[in-house]
Amino acid sequence: MQRRLTAILAADIVGYSGLMEADEAGTLQRLKVNRSAVFDPCVLAHDGRLVKLMGDGALIEFASVTAAVNCALALQQATANAEPERAEETRLRYRIGINLGDVIVEGDDIYGEGVNVAARLQTLAPPGGIALSATVRDHVAGKVTCVFEDLGQHTVKGIQRPVHVFVLHAPAAAEAPARAAGDSPPRMSVCVLPFANMSGDPEQEYFSDGITEDIITDLCKVSALSVVSRNTSFTFKGKHVDVAQVARQLKVSHVLEGSVRKAGNRVRITAQLIEGATDSHLWAERYDRDLNDIFALQDEISQAIVGALKLRLLPAEKKAIEHRATTNPEAYKLYLMARQYNATGNSRHREITVRFCKRAVEIDPGYARAWALLALCQSNMRLLVGGGIGETGWDAALRALALEPDLAEGHA
DSSP, X not given: OEEEEEEEEEEEXXXXXXXXXXXXXXXXXXXXXXXXXIIHHHHHHTTOEEEEEETTEEEEEESOHXXXXXXXXXXXXHHHTSOTTSOGGGSOOEEEEEEEEEEEEETTEEESHHHHHHHHHHHHSOTTOEEEEHHHHHHHBTTBOOEEEEEEEEOOTTOSSOEEEEEEEOOHHHHSOOOOTTOOOOOEEEEEOOOEEOSSOGGGHHHHHHHHHHHHHHHTTOTTEEEOOHHHHGGGTTOOOOHHHHHHHHTOSEEEEXXXXXXXXXXXXXXXXXXXXXXXXXXXXXXXXXXXXXXXXXXXXXXXXXXXXXXXXXXXXXXXXXXXXXXXXXXXHHHHHHHHHHHHOOHHHHHHHHHHHHHHHHHOTTOHHHHHHHHHHHHHHHHHHOTTOSOOSHHHHHHHHHHOTTOHHHHO
């Protein structure tokens, strides 16, 4: 049995099954063109050996770890530039995993744990990205001009011990082509990280999450600003994060983070806006207010962020930010609690959500967002219970849209 230490690169096309389902002949032809014009030349230029092709995937070995990484970078860059006429989501994109390991050699093929780890790393890479084992990262650190994002230990199928995974990012200057003279400047973008609950009571989590979501909603009303979705930003909830790393990972220019402390009828909110490229504070403020001032405070925070970014609010945008679905703090608190319970997806919690929403609209019959959430919960409960039992949510949805005709949740 022959063995050797080698650098293994595993590559696979992102969403290949879906592309084939949409256009089988066209996707196959595009893959052939990519392999002849991009893939094979990259492998040859970096002294790689194609071990085997596996449908839309490939296994390549290199005598040098640095050559494997440089090949992966060149391949991803060339593939990203290969189909400029297509929408980004329909282009061919690779996921790549690279490992350095001991392999068993049998003819032209290689086997063993070293190969298996590379294949598993490939599945952990982001679309168009490269995932490395810690061993590879240690060998190429200082030899390639890149940023290494530490994803920590991962337990992967077929491998007993956890694998320490890093994602490789090309430097920001290389990622964005230089702007031609006269081009419009890049759009401002921000990720609002979940505000930390500093109340010392886990049950107050609904309030800090609610403040975060409402700031995201307000900033989305600014046409000159691109805002990361709530679902993406909340993946960082409860984690100690490197803000500069978050900015690179999400490709945003700025990150907003903060904390909320609620005690009795008082609330303290701290917020800081950080520039991703320099990891420096652009704006920071602490607010100590009565809970009855929470709506004015949200307006103040959102407009302070817009001011710090030197963006100009259109009159309609300023009016939209200042508009509040309710001005009753008790109704707002009930709505936030209902929204938190609804997010869990627990069947018992849906009943609690309905009760909270009904109480909120009793206090403020003009609270459109509470009517819309009530409609969503009632319709979901009717579908899950089955047999046509329970309220449909139709009346609540119509009430929400009568109050706010443009309310997305009401239309949904």
